[in-house]
Amino acid sequence: MADKKSSSKLGGIVSAVVGVIAVAAFVLYQLGIIDLGTEEGADGPRDGGGASAPSGDLSVEQARTMLDELRVEEENDPPGYDRSMFPHWTSNVQDGCSTRQVVLVRSGENVETDDDCKPVSGSWYSDYDGETFTDAQDIDIDHMVPLKEGWRSGAHAWSTEERERFANDLESSPQLWAVSASSNRSKSDSDPAEWMPPLESSHCEYAAAWIEVKHVWELSVDPDEESALRAVLDGC
Structure with a gap:
C-alpha cells in the first residue's frame, strides 16, 4: 500500500x-x-507555389553586417565571358516549368498558365519602376547580380554547374526578379555604383537584396560598389 x-x-x-x-x-x-x-512556412515554402520565393527582407542592420563581411577588392574582369557559361532558365525545375516560368508564377497576381506552364493571364508589378503589366511578354526576369557582374566578382573561377545554380537560384538568395523589360535592359550588367532602379522608394530593398546575393554566393564587391551600397543603407 x-x-x-x-x-x-x-x-x-x-x-x-x-x-x-x-x-x-x-x-x-x-x-x-x-x-x-x-x-x-517554418520548414516549407513561403508561398503556395512550391518553390520558396527569395527573402529580400533583410533589415538595414543585417544588410550592413553582410556588407561588412564581403571581400572588397578591385574588380577583376578576366577575358572569356559568355552568357552561355551561365546556363539559365533551366527547364522542368518545378512541375514541368522552367525557371523563368516559376518566377513569373510566384511573382504575379492571379496568374493562370496553360498546359505548358506558360502564363496566359495575370498581372505583374515591377519593383524597379512601379509599373504594373498584364502581359507576361512585357516582363523580364532580372538577375539581381547580373551574370557578367558575377563573373567579374568571382564566378569566373566556378564550374559550369555552379554558375548554372547561380543563374537559376530560386531559393537560396533573392537573385531572380520579375521586372519591366525596359528597366532590366537599362540596368544591363551595371552594379549599384552605376545604376539604381528608377523608383527611388525601392533603393533600400534593392541594395539589401544585392548584398544578400553577393554574401550567399561569396562574391566580392569593388570599392565604388561598396561605397554606393553604404550610401543607400545610410539613407534607409
Whole structure:
C-alpha cells in the first residue's frame, strides 16, 4: 500500500512539473522569446507555389553586417565571358516549368498558365519602376547580380554547374526578379555604383537584396560598389 501511495504521489508531482513547464513555454512563446516551430512556412515554402520565393527582407542592420563581411577588392574582369557559361532558365525545375516560368508564377497576381506552364493571364508589378503589366511578354526576369557582374566578382573561377545554380537560384538568395523589360535592359550588367532602379522608394530593398546575393554566393564587391551600397543603407 505504501508503494502505491508513493507512486501516486510521484506521478502527481511529475504531472505538476510538466504542467508548469508547458505554461512557462506558452508564456515565453507569446512574448516572442522562444519559437515553438508552429508558424506556417517554418520548414516549407513561403508561398503556395512550391518553390520558396527569395527573402529580400533583410533589415538595414543585417544588410550592413553582410556588407561588412564581403571581400572588397578591385574588380577583376578576366577575358572569356559568355552568357552561355551561365546556363539559365533551366527547364522542368518545378512541375514541368522552367525557371523563368516559376518566377513569373510566384511573382504575379492571379496568374493562370496553360498546359505548358506558360502564363496566359495575370498581372505583374515591377519593383524597379512601379509599373504594373498584364502581359507576361512585357516582363523580364532580372538577375539581381547580373551574370557578367558575377563573373567579374568571382564566378569566373566556378564550374559550369555552379554558375548554372547561380543563374537559376530560386531559393537560396533573392537573385531572380520579375521586372519591366525596359528597366532590366537599362540596368544591363551595371552594379549599384552605376545604376539604381528608377523608383527611388525601392533603393533600400534593392541594395539589401544585392548584398544578400553577393554574401550567399561569396562574391566580392569593388570599392565604388561598396561605397554606393553604404550610401543607400545610410539613407534607409
